[in-house]
Amino acid sequence: MIALRVTKRDVMPRKKEYAVRVLAVVLSIVFAGVIMLFFGLDPFEIFKSLVVGSVGTQMRIKQTLIKAIPLCIASLGISVAFRMKFWNIGAEGQITLGAAAATFVALNLGQTTPKPVMLLVMAMAAIVAGGLWAFIPAIFKAKLGTNETIFTLMLNYIAIKFVMYLQYGPWIDPAAQGFPKIAMFSENAILPNVFGLHIGWIIALVLVIVVHVFISKTKKGYEISVVGQSVETARYAGMNISNIIITAMLLSGGMCGLVGMIQASAIEKSLVYSIANNYGFTAIITAWLARLNSAAILLVCIVFAMLIQGGAYIQIAMNVPSSVSSIVQGTILFFVLGSEFFLQYKIGRVPQLQKEVA
Amino acid sequence: MQSFLATCIVAGTPLLFAIIGEIITERSGSLNLGVEGMMLLGAIAGFATAMSTQNPYAALLGAGLAGAGGALIYAILTVTLRANQTVTGLTLTIFGTGVASFVGQPMLGSTVPAEVSAFFAKRAAGVLADIPYVGPILFRQDLFVYFGYIICIFSAVYLYRTRLGLNLVAVGENTAAADASGINVNLYKYTHILIGGALCGLGGAYLSIVRIPIWQVDVVAGRGWIAVALVIFASWNPLKAFFAAMLFGGLSILGLRLQAMGFSFSQYLVDMIPYLATILIVILSTRKSGKGNLGPANMSRPYFREDR
Numbered sequence: 001m002i003a004l005r006v007t008k009r010d011v012m013p014r015k016k017e018y019a020v021r022v023l024a025v026v027l028s029i030v031f032a033g034v035i036m037l038f039f040g041l042d043p044f045e046i047f048k049s050l051v052v053g054s055v056g057t058q059m060r061i062k063q064t065l066i067k068a069i070p071l072c073i074a075s076l077g078i079s080v081a082f083r084m085k086f087w088n089i090g091a092e093g094q095i096t097l098g099a100a101a102a103t104f105v106a107l108n109l110g111q112t113t114p115k116p117v118m119l120l121v122m123a124m125a126a127i128v129a130g131g132l133w134a135f136i137p138a139i140f141k142a143k144l145g146t147n148e149t150i151f152t153l154m155l156n157y158i159a160i161k162f163v164m165y166l167q168y169g170p171w172i173d174p175a176a177q178g179f180p181k182i183a184m185f186s187e188n189a190i191l192p193n194v195f196g197l198h199i200g201w202i203i204a205l206v207l208v209i210v211v212h213v214f215i216s217k218t219k220k221g222y223e224i225s226v227v228g229q230s231v232e233t234a235r236y237a238g239m240n241i242s243n244i245i246i247t248a249m250l251l252s253g254g255m256c257g258l259v260g261m262i263q264a265s266a267i268e269k270s271l272v273y274s275i276a277n278n279y280g281f282t283a284i285i286t287a288w289l290a291r292l293n294s295a296a297i298l299l300v301c302i303v304f305a306m307l308i309q310g311g312a313y314i315q316i317a318m319n320v321p322s323s324v325s326s327i328v329q330g331t332i333l334f335f336v337l338g339s340e341f342f343l344q345y346k347i348g349r350v351p352q353l354q355k356e357v358a
Numbered sequence: 359m360q361s362f363l364a365t366c367i368v369a370g371t372p373l374l375f376a377i378i379g380e381i382i383t384e385r386s387g388s389l390n391l392g393v394e395g396m397m398l399l400g401a402i403a404g405f406a407t408a409m410s411t412q413n414p415y416a417a418l419l420g421a422g423l424a425g426a427g428g429a430l431i432y433a434i435l436t437v438t439l440r441a442n443q444t445v446t447g448l449t450l451t452i453f454g455t456g457v458a459s460f461v462g463q464p465m466l467g468s469t470v471p472a473e474v475s476a477f478f479a480k481r482a483a484g485v486l487a488d489i490p491y492v493g494p495i496l497f498r499q500d501l502f503v504y505f506g507y508i509i510c511i512f513s514a515v516y517l518y519r520t521r522l523g524l525n526l527v528a529v530g531e532n533t534a535a536a537d538a539s540g541i542n543v544n545l546y547k548y549t550h551i552l553i554g555g556a557l558c559g560l561g562g563a564y565l566s567i568v569r570i571p572i573w574q575v576d577v578v579a580g581r582g583w584i585a586v587a588l589v590i591f592a593s594w595n596p597l598k599a600f601f602a603a604m605l606f607g608g609l610s611i612l613g614l615r616l617q618a619m620g621f622s623f624s625q626y627l628v629d630m631i632p633y634l635a636t637i638l639i640v641i642l643s644t645r646k647s648g649k650g651n652l653g654p655a656n657m658s659r660p661y662f663r664e665d666r
Contacts, residue, residue, distance in 0.1 A: 006662075089448065144641065151641075162626070164626040169624055284452075327453065329452065330449055330453030337441040337445060338435050340439070340442075341440055
């Protein structure tokens with residue numbers, strides 16, 4: 001251990017704060033490059049391909065945005081819970097169940113239902129299902145103080161197993177000749193395109209604003225932040241903490257559920273058990289990197305969508321596993337997490353920089 | 359029934375390593391949610407080392423080092439840099455998943471070399487195997503399982519009967535007091551987070567080398583998270599961890615067992631049982647915690663001497 005003189009620092013100038021963050025991201029990219037070198041890959045080639053693969057052509061830009069939409073909405077949902085320090089890592093399951101509920105509506109409401117009605121009912125069902133899936137751990141947290149981290153995580157597995165059960169069992173498409181897939185949606189259950197991109201992008205932008213206003217301008221939003229900072233303060237101020245936890249989680253899960261509907265309707269045009277596609281987990285990283293700030297979430301999600309799309313591209317173009325991009329994602333977050341320290345504390349003597357070992 | 363219980367032990371062993379690893383970590387005051395990631399790092403490192411060296415000892419060493427490596431990232435971030443433990447642990451899981459799937463890509467579907475498999479074949483543990491009833495369940499297992507027993511007993515003795523172990527408990531319970539009494543708090547934290555990580559890595563390696571000796575991406579399948587929950591169930595006690603691990607090992611194979619007995623139901627619904635049971639345990643343990651069963655008192659609190 002290196003002996004350091006560490007003291008808490010006063011508020012850091014904004015400029016310096018951004019400099020530290022940018023430096024952290026740059027260092028993380030350098031470090032990710034070193035990992036790639038270690039595995040015999042050319043980091044320059046990979047980073048170049050990540051960019052080319054994500055924004056190189058109009059088609060790829062569209063693919064990137066399509067991936068940014070679910071990520072952004074899920075991150076917004078997660079940010080509401082995280083602001084309260086309620087560790088909702090159940091987004092994956094909330095997305096999955098939201099998709100299942102939307103699918104149930106799509107397959108049962110009938111092909112003659114007018115499209116707007118169909119889509120609205122699907123969205124509502126998805127929001128309710130996602131919200132309900134988040135409500136279960138919320139009520140236990142609120143009433144008994146049950147640990148939500150493990151609870152929400154276990155619900156992910158249960159939701160995915162449940163959709164597997166549906167896909168291989170009761171919802172199997174008889175027309176698929178024994179192939180375990182659920183029937184495709186009819187035309188009236190598919191989200192329309194606006195300017196060549198499915199309407200989810202508008203939903204995402206609207207939600208960025210709504211969540212921002214909700215958190216910073218409404219009483220409920222303020223209460224959520226207070227509970228996150230100090231439950232004691234909130235209790236002292238006479239806030240109904242159970243009520244706040246439950247409301248926040250309903251919103252959080254509801255938004256994640258809506259992601260499920262969007263993915264089922266616009267992307268898969270059906271339901272598969274892997275519909276959440278890790279967005280629920282990646283959204284945890286993006287929400288945290290954006291410091292739970294709505295506008296920043298939008299930006300971070302676009303960058304991460306580039307990483308995901310670029311990762312898919314390098315798998316095909318360079319035969320490099322797409323998991324490279326999740327290593328890069330993890331590394332970025334590690335460095336940003338570490339950099340927080342330098343924002344909060346002053347170090348008397350220049351420390352030897354410690355490198356993480358992968 | 360005997361053969362079922364013997365299989366429970368096999369299914370429970372990866373959990374046993376991970377639970378004890380996390381108990382040791384949490385005793386130092388750190389809640390490391392990266393167990394799943396460290397198990398995956400251990401699983402792939404153990405598997406890859408087994409493939410390239412055909413040496414079981416090297417495979418174990420590789421798995422332990424990989425788990426400890428993941429834990430080192432966690433320790434640097436949370437102990438030295440005081441980062442948020444929850445988010446750091448989650449990131450470690452995401453990172454470990456990425457590394458395991460990346461490194462494992464060329465090995466997808468490969469099988470563990472015969473030399474290593476033979477080393478971990480079941481063998482009777484001398485006279486112990488002849489103990490009526492218990493012998494065939496506990497002592498006709500592979501060496502890795504026996505290693506688990508040793509770790510379990512050793513860590514219980516360490517925690518409750520040695521000065522080092524008691525110091526560790528003190529660090530987790532009251533970091534400031536431990537610091538004041540001259541214990542090198544950060545050294546204790548680092549060491550035990552690393553040991554905990556190494557044990558999680560070994561748990562992962564048991565899965566990839568012995569339990570499912572063919573490399574597949576989702577080899578750990580949430581067991582790391584179940585282990586985090588079972589630490590509470592075991593009330594931070596390595597001996598209770600043994601029973602928790604075996605119980606959950608049993609739950610995870612119950613479905614297959616019942617199907618083999620002629621019951622017919624969806625495999626996917628049965629697969630939910632361990633996850634549902636984990637939730638149940640998390641709920642029950644919160645009720646218990648009202649009576650003063652909360653684990654190390656200073657857990658999840660970054661320690662900063664000048665904050666006292």
